[in-house]
Amino acid sequence: MSDYKTYFAERRDQHLNELKEWLSIPSISALSEHKGDILASAKWLADALTRAGMETVEIHETEGHPIVYAERMKAPGKPTILIYGHYDVQPVDPLNLWTTPPFEPNIRDGKIFARGATDDKGQLFLHVKAVEAILRQEGKLPVNVKFVVEGEEEIAGVSLPKFLEENSEKLKCDAVVISDSSLLEPGKPSICTGLRGLCSLEITVTTARTDLHSGLYGGAVPNALHALTSLVATLHDEKGRVTVEGFYEGVPTLTDLEKQDLASYNPDEKKLAADLGLDTLYGEEGYTFTERTGARPTLELNGVWGGFQGEGTKTVIPKEAHAKITCRLVGTQDPQRTLDRIDAHLYKHLQPGAKLHIQHIERANAFTCDPSDRMLQLAADAYEEVYGTRAVFTKDGGSIPVVATFSSVLKSPVVMMGFGLPDENLHAPDEHFSLDNFDKGLLTLVNYLHKTAGASAV
Amino acid sequence: MSDYKTYFAERRDQHLNELKEWLSIPSISALSEHKGDILASAKWLADALTRAGMETVEIHETEGHPIVYAERMKAPGKPTILIYGHYDVQPVDPLNLWTTPPFEPNIRDGKIFARGATDDKGQLFLHVKAVEAILRQEGKLPVNVKFVVEGEEEIAGVSLPKFLEENSEKLKCDAVVISDSSLLEPGKPSICTGLRGLCSLEITVTTARTDLHSGLYGGAVPNALHALTSLVATLHDEKGRVTVEGFYEGVPTLTDLEKQDLASYNPDEKKLAADLGLDTLYGEEGYTFTERTGARPTLELNGVWGGFQGEGTKTVIPKEAHAKITCRLVGTQDPQRTLDRIDAHLYKHLQPGAKLHIQHIERANAFTCDPSDRMLQLAADAYEEVYGTRAVFTKDGGSIPVVATFSSVLKSPVVMMGFGLPDENLHAPDEHFSLDNFDKGLLTLVNYLHKTAGASAV
Incomplete structure (x- = not known):
């Protein structure tokens, strides 16, 4: 040389x-x-x-x-x-x-x-x-x-x-x-x-035809924000795992060699958290940072919005609410199949009185x-x-x-x-x-x- | 006359x-x-x-x-x-x-x-x-x-x-x-x-110092939107009841006379739902529309927002998320006490790695x-x-x-x-x-x- x-x-x-x-x-x-x-x-x-x-x-x-x-x-x-x-x-x-x-x-x-x-x-x-x-x-x-x-x-x-x-x-x-x-x-x-692969979707929850006044209707009609937040809250369990049925199908179990490789460049997690301004990292229980980001799939809310965002109070019951979601995929997880599974989960957990519209956006293996x-x-x-x-x-x-x-x-x-x-x-x-x-x-x-x-x- | x-x-x-x-x-x-x-x-x-x-x-x-x-x-x-x-x-x-x-x-x-x-x-x-x-x-x-x-x-x-x-x-x-x-x-x-009385508050959940990229960090750091949506989702149970401890203290039990009065002007609930563009009304189980709006307290999300709201996809893990909440109160429910109880509930259910800021806004008996x-x-x-x-x-x-x-x-x-x-x-x-x-x-x-x-x- x-x-x-x-x-x-x-x-x-x-x-x-x-x-x-x-x-x-x-x-x-x-x-x-x-x-x-x-x-x-x-x-x-x-x-x-x-x-x-x-x-x-x-x-x-x-x-x-x-x-x-x-x-x-x-x-x-x-x-x-x-x-x-x-x-x-x-x-x-x-x-x-x-x-x-x-x-x-x-x-x-x-x-x-x-x-x-x-x-x-x-x-x-x-x-x-x-x-x-x-x-x-x-x-x-x-x-x-x-x-x-x-x-x-x-x-x-x-x-x-x-x-x-x-x-x-x-x-x-x-x-x-x-x-x-x-x-x-x-x-x-x-x-x-x-x-990691990727799939993404946007969901819209709608309730009444118009926004309603919480004095006249509060407590007696579905609220799109309640329906949406309680819906997306069902996507993870308390240990950070995605609860969508079949979501983890195709996710490979890490070999010892892979675990070693991932461990070899895992950062000091306490230092990383401090650098990011966090009290603690957070994710699927039982995995290190590099395992979570490199070898495990994830489902993230990238945006959520609905109702009044201005200053002060508006006693409105919003008629619609939105969320943007992306998943990072690993192994042989199929992007389209994953989207279909998420759809099924969302329809299953939707609150009575709310309607759901789902738009699939991206898919990558x-x-x-x-x-x-x-x-x-x-x-x-x-x-x-x-x-x-x-x-x-x-x-x-x-x-x-x-x-x-x-x-x-x-x-x-x-x-x-x-x-x-x-x-x-x-x-x-x-x-x-x-x-x-x-x-x-x-x-x-x-x-x-x-x-x-x-x-x-x- | x-x-x-x-x-x-x-x-x-x-x-x-x-x-x-x-x-x-x-x-x-x-x-x-x-x-x-x-x-x-x-x-x-x-x-x-x-x-x-x-x-x-x-x-x-x-x-x-x-x-x-x-x-x-x-x-x-x-x-x-x-x-x-x-x-x-x-x-x-x-x-x-x-x-x-x-x-x-x-x-x-x-x-x-x-x-x-x-x-x-x-x-x-x-x-x-x-x-x-x-x-x-x-x-x-x-x-x-x-x-x-x-x-x-x-x-x-x-x-x-x-x-x-x-x-x-x-x-x-x-x-x-x-x-x-x-x-x-x-x-x-x-x-x-x-x-009904009223109390209102705005809550802000923060996680990392900046928004993070979901490719690099997804699955391994707290997401402010996950923390916020899962937090506000704990405020009601599956039957539409508010789960905040002590929330219903001071709510009077309806007398037979009051029930009769409320029943006398309860609307045709199916027709009302259809007029509002709803499949069904929704609220605390076991109560009619006029009971829910007239004699029961309620906690409503009036606004929720965080992360990306534009067109398409942005693979961002948001660092902050917001919610506006108002409660309608009845009987001797104390507005300030109610706010304090909500605070306690929110701090108790906050996801690890997230920080919470609460601002009380209005109080009326x-x-x-x-x-x-x-x-x-x-x-x-x-x-x-x-x-x-x-x-x-x-x-x-x-x-x-x-x-x-x-x-x-x-x-x-x-x-x-x-x-x-x-x-x-x-x-x-x-x-x-x-x-x-x-x-x-x-x-x-x-x-x-x-x-x-x-x-x-x-």
């Missing part, structure tokens, strides 16, 4: 200048006036992949923003690694909170500042340069490599899932590698082996993969040799639908090898990427491609 | 012209620019009382609007009747919804239209003219009469309670008569023998009097002879603090003899007063004053 250290050190300025060029393109997928920039960003990437030595480089038109595809399949009998990333970025508001303009990349304090620096151009760039480095140094790649890079990640677009379904044979691989996440903290790499999988263990090895500490396998409480889609469509392990840091302001002003992880990331990825050559191909 | 029929018929135009004069004065107590009109209205009334033959007529200055006091104590050994009313009126917005201007009284369809026509100038005017009629016809009153008329009724002012406390000896009487309410429906007189009291039975007799049907004794679900104050300070029965109708638009555009009840009201009040002469004085 010392050869590569030298190689990257000698070319560091040149590489950073190239990245700055890409980061200067305001490829904001959410804003139609940046359509041209989106195309320019895709084109820039395609050119960079060609320069790196990828053989086939294609820009696939979609109904939304194009998908950049590239491959180099010159390692017969060796595994195929598919690298995923995205070339679009978030909007930049509020602009006045940026220290330097978001599309004028600036290096200071060992960090590169720009929109997209860590999410995800900077991290994807590492893969391009890792491939290029191996080809320059060795003339060939130790494995077959494919790139799939989309331009709709920040707008939850539908083009990529469609592309995956339609090209599942072409995209066949032994591992999907994604660098769009972060280390646990500086110097502590992690590989995420679980993401959970993602989970086995940390003992060879492709994941090799990634941990690759990190260890560069960072001096082995990557921790984590379960993340959030939801990234595309990861579950890759996993289910391509049936390959997904290796989430992130090089960001938790405080790099993604989606916020002053987004940046640590140059220390830029350097270590390049070496880790070169290392990983070499290691996977030893794994057996599909 | 036929003499009085003729008397009033002959003077009807003159009386209506006088009332129109008073109704032309825009004595809106809520608006400071009408301060002069308030004084003019008080002065007009004082003059009318003098013309009617009241002996002592005083305008008492207060820190707010003046109180008009009058008395004629020339029936030694006979009971004393204190007549209460108010000479101020509500604001008139929205002005464009009035068919004729609110302060240009207009007679059409057997009704007089103007702000204050039924609430309360028109009704109080009946008492002035009843007294005047007896004095003109008979030269003396069969009982002693006092008038106490305030100008702050529509702004819930503090001057009258203070005046009552300070002048309780001067105001001593055998009955307080108030005409500021309505018949049950045309031709069906009623006497209200109960008004309930009013109740015994319908078998002689002064009330005589009022029912007086109605019966004029309307041909006996007045029903009702319990009203609303709260009128001044009634409870009269009852507690003067220790006299309060006779709520209203002559309005439920649909006369008080507090709304096109307020009016039925001339049929104007005519019958005069006769009923003359009748009542004669009847009370037979009751024993204090």
